[in-house]
Amino acid sequence: xxxxxxxxxxxxxxxxxxxxxxxxxxxxxxxxxxxxxxxxxxxxxxxxxxxxxxxxxxxxxxxxxxxxxxxxxxxxxxxxxxxxxxxxxxxxxxxxxxxxxxxxxxxxxxxxxxxxxxxxxxxxxxxxxxxxxxxxxxxxxxxxxxxxxxxxxxxxxxxxxxxxxxxxxxxxxxxxxxxxxxxxxxxxxxxxxxxxxxxxxxxxxxxxxxxxxxxxxxxxxxxxxxxxxxxxxxxxxxxxxxxxxxxxxxxxxxxxxxxxxxxxxxxxxxxxxxxxxxxxxxxxxxxxxxxxxxxxxxxxxxxxxxxxxxxxxxxxxxxxxxxxxxxxxxxxxxxxxxxxxxxxxxxxxxxxxxxxxxxxxxxxxxxxxxxxxxxxxxxxxxxxxxxxxxxxxxxxxxxxxxxxxxxxxxxxxxxxxxxxxxxxxxxxxxxxxxxxxxxxxxxxxxxxxxxxxxxxxxxxxxxxxxxxxxxxxxxxxxxxxxxxxxxxxxxxxxxxxxxxxxxxxxxxxxxxxxxxxxxxxxxxxxxxxxx
DNA sequence: ACAGCCATCTCGATTCGAAT
DNA sequence: ATTCGAATCGAGATGGCTGT
Numbered sequence: 197x198x199x200x201x202x203x204x205x206x207x208x209x210x211x212x213x214x215x216x217x218x219x220x221x222x223x224x225x226x227x228x229x230x231x232x233x234x235x236x237x238x239x240x241x242x243x244x245x246x247x248x249x250x251x252x253x254x255x256x257x258x259x260x261x262x263x264x265x266x267x268x269x270x271x272x273x274x275x276x277x278x279x280x281x282x283x284x285x286x287x288x289x290x291x292x293x294x295x296x297x298x299x300x301x302x303x304x305x306x307x308x309x310x311x312x313x314x315x316x317x318x319x320x321x322x323x324x325x326x327x328x329x330x331x332x333x334x335x336x337x338x339x340x341x342x343x344x345x346x347x348x349x350x351x352x353x354x355x356x357x358x359x360x361x362x363x364x365x366x367x368x369x370x371x372x373x374x375x376x377x378x379x380x381x382x383x384x385x386x387x388x389x390x391x392x393x394x395x396x397x398x399x400x401x402x403x404x405x406x407x408x409x410x411x412x413x414x415x416x417x418x419x420x421x422x423x424x425x426x427x428x429x430x431x432x433x434x435x436x437x438x439x440x441x442x443x444x445x446x447x448x449x450x451x452x453x454x455x456x457x458x459x460x461x462x463x464x465x466x467x468x469x470x471x472x473x474x475x476x477x478x479x480x481x482x483x484x485x486x487x488x489x490x491x492x493x494x495x496x497x498x499x500x501x502x503x504x505x506x507x508x509x510x511x512x513x514x515x516x517x518x519x520x521x522x523x524x525x526x527x528x529x530x531x532x533x534x535x536x537x538x539x540x541x542x543x544x545x546x547x548x549x550x551x552x553x554x555x556x557x558x559x560x561x562x563x564x565x566x567x568x569x570x571x572x573x574x575x576x577x578x579x580x581x582x583x584x585x586x587x588x589x590x591x592x593x594x595x596x597x598x599x600x601x602x603x604x605x606x607x608x609x610x611x612x613x614x615x616x617x618x619x620x621x622x623x624x625x626x627x628x629x630x631x632x633x634x635x636x637x638x639x640x641x642x643x644x645x646x647x648x649x650x651x652x653x654x655x656x657x658x659x660x661x662x663x664x665x666x667x668x669x670x671x672x673x674x675x676x677x678x679x680x681x682x683x684x685x686x687x688x689x690x691x692x693x694x695x696x697x698x699x700x701x702x703x704x705x706x707x708x709x710x711x712x713x714x715x716x717x718x719x720x721x722x723x724x725x726x727x
Numbered sequence: 728a729c730a731g732c733c734a735t736c737t738c739g740a741t742t743c744g745a746a747t
Numbered sequence: 748a749t750t751c752g753a754a755t756c757g758a759g760a761t762g763g764c765t766g767t
Contacts (some may be wrong), residue, residue, distance in 0.1 A: 200749050275729070275767050295736095325766065328731080381728075381767055 268404035
């Protein structure tokens with residue numbers, strides 16, 4: 197009995213310790229302890245204006261980053277008459293509120309330690325628009341910054357609107373940043389900075405670190421659960437944080453690239469795409485109305501619209517309702533054309549591959565890019581090669597077609613568009629250059645005009661020099677054919693000159709081989725010939 | 728105040744599917 | 748074959764936001 201009682205006591209004890217630990221870690225007491233801690237360890241700002249100071253400070257920063265490898269980074273520079281002076285200040289802040297301000301414009305020799313610190317990719321440098329800062333540091337001092345992380349990525353990941361630093365500070369820290377532009381745009385190159393300048397500069401870097409931790413914690417808790425995170429060591433906390441953001445490291449922020457917060461636009465774009473990509477026939481493609489000659493021979497099947505036309509003109513009568521049959525009142529011309537009978541059979545409005553009745557679209561078996569180069573007699577009456585497919589089969593079939601395209605490209609020495617992208621780009625470049633020169637020459641700088649002229653001359657085999665306006669007008673009217681881009685189909689058809697039917701058969705065979713259609717219309721065949 | 732970046736709008740040209 | 752319309756593309760203009 198007493199043993200059981202002791203065990204119970206121990207369990208109670210442990211539970212209460214655990215609960216109090218959670219409370220202390222989470223509830224107001226913790227905040228209170230934090231403020232006490234901050235009071236005992238006030239934020240320190242260190243101005244660095246010499247190499248030796250720099251070495252010392254960088255070592256300190258490295259020590260402070262041993263466990264939590266993150267630094268808030270910000271830069272200040274002077275802007276005059278639209279010109280940007282080299283970066284004057286580099287601020288680096290650590291998690292505990294320590295901030296160092298490097299007066300880069302006054303340090304004769306930037307310590308190698310600073311180069312190494314910035315280059316060290318395992319230490320995150322966080323900020324807003326930090327890609328820009330990194331570029332400037334590189335341009336001005338050859339300071340390569342690796343491992344930078346734009347806080348807007350974090351904000352966006354958590355479904356928040358990614359605004360500027362002050363917006364993020366307001367939203368996530370409840371802090372209003374000093375936006376006084378007199379300080380923002382003050383002379384950062386002064387040897388002796390004013391207290392306001394110092395606190396302003398340090399504030400940006402510190403706030404960046406704080407925002408990082410806030411958002412990072414939010415995301416970790418969302419991912420792993422609040423409870424689990426409570427018992428993590430600093431090491432685990434950092435390992436998980438690192439894993440979380442590693443994809444955004446060294447990436448500049450573009451709000452469109454991964455817009456999870458911009459929900460307003462997303463559905464709209466999807467709808468447009470859906471409409472485009474998944475467009476299917478709105479009504480049955482074949483109406484299957486029989487057209488009879490006066491002697492009752494079936495001439496063909498026709499559409500509702502066409503039968504309506506015959507009836508309205510008084511050229512035919514309905515002789516049967518189910519199935520609907522129309523008999524002509526006159527002797528039609530060219531009856532011999534129906535000998536093969538393909539057009540006289542009713543066709544089902546189903547996918548010829550899988551038999552599905554839903555989401556039907558038309559498949560043109562011999563692609564237009566080839567057919568359009570066929571001789572006239574082969575271009576007519578192509579409905580034999582228009583088949584119905586459901587959405588899925590249509591997409592699958594289009595993909596399979598690519599193999600034959602590739603084969604033809606090789607066989608006929610007719611490179612495909614994609615492979616000649618450079619030529620396509622050239623073509624567009626020339627067109628753009630002509631337009632730009634004709635319409636906007638007045639507002640273009642001299643140098644650009646020369647560039648554009650050269651583009652045109654080089655690509656159209658015109659003698660180098662300035663092209664007159666009249667000439668541009670001519671060029672504008674002239675339809676410059678994008679030979680290389682449109683040549684594949686043409687070349688292939690030329691290769692099959694006078695044997696175009698073989699190419700036609702090749703595509704039909706390809707369709708049958710790749711799709712194994714089980715519901716082809718009666719009399720449809722690979723060898724079909726128009727009479 | 729001024730510059731850079733980016734999203735968005737607009738316009739014409741082009742492409743492609745659908746209808747005739 | 749031809750026409751029509753919707754979607755797409757590229758480039759320039761614009762405006763908002765963010766930075767100093």
